[in-house]
Amino acid sequence: MGTTQRRAGRPRTAVLDRRRIGEAALELVDETGDFTLPELARRLGVQTGSLYHHVDGRAGVIELLREQISNQMDPTPLDRHPWDVAMGAFFRSYRAVFAAHPRVVPLLTTATIRSPKVIAAYDKMAAQLADSGIPTSRAMEILTAMENFVIGSALDLAAPEVMWEIPEGVEAPHLAAALAAQSTSTDRAERAFEVGMATLLAAVRAEAAAPR
Incomplete structure (x- = not known):
């Protein structure tokens, strides 16, 4: 053989x-x-x-x-219109990925971004902001603020559902009232994300619509 x-x-x-x-x-x-x-x-x-x-x-x-x-991440929402719908959808995808890999966040947020795919996505968003009327000088401030919020929100998904517990003997009546007034303690992170994203997008829309 x-x-x-x-x-x-x-x-x-x-x-x-x-x-x-x-x-x-x-x-x-x-x-x-x-x-x-x-x-x-x-x-x-x-x-x-x-x-x-x-x-x-x-x-x-x-x-x-x-x-x-x-x-x-899914960059395809960035081809949608209007711009605020596109960016909201993209940042939801962004958040989901970081929520699945929260331990990578400190490594990426302290390193310079060179990824062609990330750069392409941000180039599209910068173009959308410019088309909406946002001055170019404000684009990176707005995108960075949104990114910071989304990353923080992704980390919040890993936090306990009950985030606040006022110890016995600690006086915090206004916080206690706010906690008690919540409609539900479930889906806390999701509801907070939607409020924050809506607020940020509304602020950008208002700035875009403001007279120059």
Whole structure:
């Protein structure tokens, strides 16, 4: 019986690529809240030095994490009209993805954004704001404010349903009255998000409609 010769040369399928590194990094961050390059290499079954053939160290892996997150977002609402409906729908998708991966938030919010997909989405929103009448000088302030709210709201989804508990002996009558006046304690995070998003969009609409 003849023996099968092992084919020489490079394998047809790469052992390691940027997609695999990004997926493994996101799994690691979801589990532990952070990553190191040696930990990531162990998870992938490679030497740490092999990662440097695909990414520029830790900063490069963080950018792959951003790509993983952005790939889960749905940018198609940004092609809708009117602009406020489009942006509201996009930021709901944005929130859902970050709510599914809350531990990645500190890593992404402290790193410069270079993801082409994220940049394309924000370019569309900047164009929509300009078309609505918002001055270009205000676009990034508005988008950053909305992003900050949405990320905070995503983290709020991981919080307990009962967020406030006034200890015995602490006098807070106005807060107690506000808590008691809530229509329901369920879906607290969802209701707060809808109020906040509606308020932000209404403020931008009012600014767009204001005479120049």
